[in-house]
Amino acid sequence: xxxxxxxxxxxxxxxxxxxxxxxxxxxxxxxxxxxxxxxxxxxxxxxxxxxxxxxxxxxxxxxxxxxxxxxxxxxxxxxxxxxxxxxxxxxxxxxxxxxxxxxxxxxxxxxxxxxxxxxxxxxxxxxxxxxxxxxxxxxxxxxxxxxxxxxxxxxxxxxxxxxxxxxxxxxxxxxxxxxxxxxxxxxxxxxxxxxxxxxxxxxxxxxxxxxxxxxxxxxxxxxxxxxxxxxxxxxxxxxxxxxxxxxxxxxxxxxxxxxxxxxxxxxxxxxxxxxxxxxxxxxxxxxxxxxxxxxxxxxxxxxxxxxxxxxxxxxxxxxxxxxxxxxxxxxxxxxxxxxxxxxxxxxxxxxxxxxxxxxxxxxxxxxxxxxxxxxxxxxxxxxxxxxxxxxxxxxxxxxxxxxxxxxxxxxxxxxxxxxxxxxxxxxxxxxxxxxxxxxxxxxxxxxxxxxxxxxxxxxxxxxxxxxxxxxxxxxxxxxxxxxxxxxxxxxxxxxxxxxxxxxxxxxxxxxxxxxxxxxxxxxxxxxxxxxxxxxxxxxxxxxxxxxxxxxxxxxxxxxxxxxxxxxxxxxxxxxxxxxxxxxxxxxxxxxxxxxxxxxxxxxxxxxxxxxxxxxxxxxxxxxxxxxxxxxxxxxxxxxxxxxxxxxxxxxxxxxxxxxxxxxxxxxxxxxxxxxxxxxxxxxxxxxxxxxxxxxxxxxxxxxxxxxxxxxxxxxxxxxxxxxxxxxxxxxxxxxxxxxxxxxxxxxxxxxxxxxxxxxxxxxxxxxxxxxxxxxxxxxxxxxxxxxxxxxxxxxxxxxxxxxxxxxxxxxxxxxxxxxxxxxxxxxxxxxxxxxxxxxxxxxxxxxxxxxxxxxxxxxxxxxxxxxxxxxxxxxxxxxxxxxxxxxxxx
Numbered sequence: 001x002x003x004x005x006x007x008x009x010x011x012x013x014x015x016x017x018x019x020x021x022x023x024x025x026x027x028x029x030x031x032x033x034x035x036x037x038x039x040x041x042x043x044x045x046x047x048x049x050x051x052x053x054x055x056x057x058x059x060x061x062x063x064x065x066x067x068x069x070x071x072x073x074x075x076x077x078x079x080x081x082x083x084x085x086x087x088x089x090x091x092x093x094x095x096x097x098x099x100x101x102x103x104x105x106x107x108x109x110x111x112x113x114x115x116x117x118x119x120x121x122x123x124x125x126x127x128x129x130x131x132x133x134x135x136x137x138x139x140x141x142x143x144x145x146x147x148x149x150x151x152x153x154x155x156x157x158x159x160x161x162x163x164x165x166x167x168x169x170x171x172x173x174x175x176x177x178x179x180x181x182x183x184x185x186x187x188x189x190x191x192x193x194x195x196x197x198x199x200x201x202x203x204x205x206x207x208x209x210x211x212x213x214x215x216x217x218x219x220x221x222x223x224x225x226x227x228x229x230x231x232x233x234x235x236x237x238x239x240x241x242x243x244x245x246x247x248x249x250x251x252x253x254x255x256x257x258x259x260x261x262x263x264x265x266x267x268x269x270x271x272x273x274x275x276x277x278x279x280x281x282x283x284x285x286x287x288x289x290x291x292x293x294x295x296x297x298x299x300x301x302x303x304x305x306x307x308x309x310x311x312x313x314x315x316x317x318x319x320x321x322x323x324x325x326x327x328x329x330x331x332x333x334x335x336x337x338x339x340x341x342x343x344x345x346x347x348x349x350x351x352x353x354x355x356x357x358x359x360x361x362x363x364x365x366x367x368x369x370x371x372x373x374x375x376x377x378x379x380x381x382x383x384x385x386x387x388x389x390x391x392x393x394x395x396x397x398x399x400x401x402x403x404x405x406x407x408x409x410x411x412x413x414x415x416x417x418x419x420x421x422x423x424x425x426x427x428x429x430x431x432x433x434x435x436x437x438x439x440x441x442x443x444x445x446x447x448x449x450x451x452x453x454x455x456x457x458x459x460x461x462x463x464x465x466x467x468x469x470x471x472x473x474x475x476x477x478x479x480x481x482x483x484x485x486x487x488x489x490x491x492x493x494x495x496x497x498x499x500x501x502x503x504x505x506x507x508x509x510x511x512x513x514x515x516x517x518x519x520x521x522x523x524x525x526x527x528x529x530x531x532x533x534x535x536x537x538x539x540x541x542x543x544x545x546x547x548x549x550x551x552x553x554x555x556x557x558x559x560x561x562x563x564x565x566x567x568x569x570x571x572x573x574x575x576x577x578x579x580x581x582x583x584x585x586x587x588x589x590x591x592x593x594x595x596x597x598x599x600x601x602x603x604x605x606x607x608x609x610x611x612x613x614x615x616x617x618x619x620x621x622x623x624x625x626x627x628x629x630x631x632x633x634x635x636x637x638x639x640x641x642x643x644x645x646x647x648x649x650x651x652x653x654x655x656x657x658x659x660x661x662x663x664x665x666x667x668x669x670x671x672x673x674x675x676x677x678x679x680x681x682x683x684x685x686x687x688x689x690x691x692x693x694x695x696x697x698x699x700x701x702x703x704x705x706x707x708x709x710x711x712x713x714x715x716x717x718x719x720x721x722x723x724x725x726x727x728x729x730x731x732x733x734x735x736x737x738x739x740x741x742x743x744x745x746x747x748x749x750x751x752x753x754x755x756x757x758x759x760x761x762x763x764x765x766x767x768x769x770x771x772x773x774x775x776x777x778x779x780x781x782x783x784x785x786x787x788x789x790x791x792x793x794x795x796x797x798x799x800x801x802x803x804x805x806x807x808x809x810x811x812x813x814x815x816x817x818x819x820x821x822x823x824x825x826x827x828x829x830x831x832x833x834x835x836x837x838x839x840x841x842x843x844x845x846x847x848x849x850x851x852x853x854x855x856x857x858x859x860x861x862x863x864x865x866x867x868x869x870x871x872x873x874x875x876x877x878x879x880x881x882x883x884x885x886x887x888x889x890x
Contacts, residue, residue: 004046005064007071008039013315018043020094020235025335032314034307034332038075039089039239040068042207044096047233050211057207065207066200068238076240081199085122086115088132088241091206093213095234098336099222103213103234104143106206108136108241112197116180120173128246130176131168137183137195140202144209147190155182169274203238210236218433224795225437225460227802242331244324245274249297252324255290255304257312260320260340260458261397261498263347263517267291267308269321270448287448303330311335316357317366318348341397341458342371343515350517360524361876367521369843369870375518376549376862380496381508389493390482390502392443392468395454397498400441400463401506403490406478408435415439422493424480426473428453436460441495443502445471445480463497471502514865522550522865525872531849532856533867534610536836538562540601546861550868553610554602555768555858556708556836559685560618562598563591572623577656581680588684595688599705600695608702612768612836612858614747615685615721617710619670621660630654666773666782671711672746675721682709686725690732693740705742708768712746715759722763747836749773754820761827769817769854771837771845775804778813805838808845818852825853834858843870850874 011019011027019027023041030036046061057065073079078087088110093103111119111133119129141147156168159179165171171179187195196202213219214234223230244252253271258264270287273296294301304323307330311319320338324331340348349363358366380386380399402420405411408431411423415438423439425432427446436442436456441463444453448467457464473480478489487493487504494507534555535546539562543554563572568591575587603611630650637647662668675682686707693703709721722744729742745766748754751774757767776783781791783805794800808814817835824831834856839845841859846867849857851874859867 002045002060003064004043004049004061005068006041006043007068008036008041011041016096017232018045018235020044020096020237021098021336022092022094022334023235023237026237026239028314029311029332029335032310034310035330037240037242037331037333038072039237040065040072041094042236042238044233044235047211047214047235048231050208051233055208055212057204057211062204065203065238069203072238072240078240080110080203081112081115083114083118086110086118088115088119089203090237090239090241091203091210092237092239093210093234094237095214095228096232097226097228098339099219099226099228103216103219104210106136106139106143106209108132109140109202109206110199111136112199112202114197115199123246125246126173127171127176128243130173130180131171131245132243134176134180134183137180137187140206141183141187141195143213144205145187145191147187151186151190152183155179155186207236210234218431221433221437225433230798239333242324242326242333244272244326246327248273249328250274250324250326251293251296253287253290253293253322255308255321255323256318256338257308257321258318258338258340258344258348260318260338260344261394263318263340263344263351265351267305271323297325297328300325300328300330307332313357316352316362318344339455339458342367342375343397345371346375346515346521347517350520361528363521364525364528364869364872365876367869369866369873372518372866372869375514376512376865379498379509379512380494381510384508386501386503386507388501389485389487389504390468390470392445392465392471392500392502393448393454394496394498394500395448395451395466396458396462396464398441398463399494399496399498399507399509401492401494401509402440403492404480404487405435405439406473406475406489408432408438411435412438422495424471424473425453426475427451428456436462441465441497443468443471443495445469445473457497463495465495465497465500465502468500468502518865522868525868526550527872528875529868529871530875531846531854531871532834533864533871534612534834534836534856534858535861535864536840536858537602537861539598540605542861543602543605546864547605547609549861549864551609551861551864552856553612553704554606555612555834555840555856557602557611557613559595559598559614559616560622562595563616563623568594569623575681576620576623576660577653584678585680588680592684592688592691595685596691596695599689599692603692603696603703603705604699604701606703608704610704610706612706612708612745612766612834613685613689614708614710615672615682616674617671619660619662619665619668620674621657621662621665624657624660625653627654627657627661630657666776672709672717672721673711675709675724676717679724682721683724683728686728687732690729690740690742691736693742694732694736694738697738697740703740706766707742707744708747708766709744710747710770711749711773712760713750713752715756715763718746718760718763745832747773748817748820750777751816754816754823757820757823758827761824761831764824764828764831766832766834767820767824768858769820769833769835769837771808771813771817771835771839772805774816774837775809775813778809778816779804807842808839808848810848814848814852817849817854821853841867843873846870847874847877851878 008027008030013024013028016024019041049058078085080087088108091106116129116133120126138152142149184195244250251271251273252275255269259268269290272287318338319335322334345367349366352358353363402422404424405421411421412434414421420440422441423435424443427444442453442457443465445468451466454464454466470482471480480487492506494503532552534553535551536556537543537546537554538558571590575584578584634650689705696703712718725744743765745764747768747770749770821833833854835849836858840857841863846857
């Protein structure tokens, strides 16, 4: 019989796939002797069996749960449902990868009308017992019975107001008894059944609910956002309860072994005296900083510090720890690798190396390349005088400006419409996940720096402020008030998540500075990586930024972006509309010095590093006015001024636009096909490049242009274009008396080019794979249409695992890349190969490129640090896999 249930002392940290992250860590902490309340874990395999059985817990799983429950009762000396000495348990989810707040939890399970009395007698604390029971009813009803928490909160608030109380701790045992009766009436009203009193029924209903929550909407959204596979399932952890709400010698909290925002090596977190864990995480009460525990319970604080140090040394990483103090005794409820900002991730990784806990390779693997984007964006200009409206807790660093919205659905709607919004809520819940994703930043009036909003925003790299109690939010009126100032829905605010400040209006931002730890980590990455990193840049400014971020050259310079400059468009249009060869050449003569200046600027910035210049790629009609707009203008002129010169000019222009118009421009007269039919265009561009190289030689600056012919599908196209470029080079050499070097290659972006790469390599010095177009031509997808109409549905329905325009499709497009490299190098063993589509800045695609033997990847300047780190990680993982294979072979 398969084993589905494991006691904590039967597992270890290597069993995450079976026990989930939380269960594996509970088992590991039990194994190393930490004070963990005992319990057992129902495996992820049981979750999958539950779904296979039509959302029913299989009989063998039920049987194993009851056996484990018996072991737990024996270990604790308590029994589930026994009024004399009741066992109470928590029921928590535990996915393989951490999904904070996305799935469901039930605490105090085992309480009923009898056991609550037993708890009151045992603890000599009736108030604690009845407080725990009302919490259980509310949580169980919300999670398991699907009764909205609003009804319970409203009753509780009405009771407090009626009794003149300001907070829950003022409630007496009799008050809680009154609330409990009201809660049970709510359950009966909404479910048509009384609240279940049998603890075993409660237990199995709760296990069902946790399994069900694996596929709730917020969990699905979170998995999609974090690329967590949906087939993994969740484990369920059943753990004996300890209580932080038993008086002033009890409490509960959450702490990180280092500051998750900055990475500083200090204990960071918060706790509440006389409270249960959900009070901290849910943000219902604003907690105290962890350091104040030193004054309240010095012995407990020191034990906790020692435990934190031990856990960090054991796991060799910053830990996120949940703890409870019950009557002066410390219990560790959970530890996991703590989520952190990019800034903190880098500092922690580099400092762990300095402290001798991990090595450089491990440090490089600790930082998610996607996180680096967080460090490369703007912050508030420090020279700007801030007029602070309010200040909360700095929960996640970064600055943001946007319109205020108070609803997650509206945040998503407006963001999809291209508007920048800031989500403002009393506190967020996991149901707000889609709004947090869509917003520029999040602000809450309640909760602390380990509340839901803070943890989720930090993980996404979004600015977040929590616990801004000066804000009095009115969700009905869609406004908040700070003193006498009223801020309405749609008003613009700016927030600084690093200081907790909120300001009215839009505030100037400045570019980021990269920390010494950031530069150190990237220098380690450069030592490890075996694949080059270049940038896509079309002007000197972007080229300089690419150099600043560590690019080793320009992998794609798109000359059409130069043509689209507003001052040049009229000349480009004159060239396109020319009726004779002479007219076209006259326009090209005007463009040549402009192009020369473009190339000279970029090549000068790059100071001898390679620069791949792609000759004109898009169809010519893209440089002309829109056909529909022209028709409207012509119609107006025909009515208002039928004899005007302007009408004749626009009619002639429309005629040319119609001539150039194509049914499928992506597959039409563009790329090298333009050069074949209008060689004078490519000749002008080649001459401009070589004039730029010759001029730079006069300044003592070496230039290395790599001239790329786009959209080649047949070797004869490249052969003819290469001859044209060589002729232009020879002409400029003779004219200027300068000798210079250059190479000619092509962009492989059509399947036929990859499949005949051995022939094309005869005429190519290099290949650059244009995987954006290669993906379009391989799948037969028009990117704009696919992404707008069906691609997202394909991903949601699991037709495709990823958007192939974001993450390289290894099985199809990837095979063409591998084929192109293999065939090309059969003809020319030293053939240089690279990739210059958007995949060049995506970590998984970079790993594929390294494994496929490419020489470099090229991406936008701001993705260069990401690519450098991802390239190093690909190299390290390749080495690790080789070592494993070598060991296995022995």
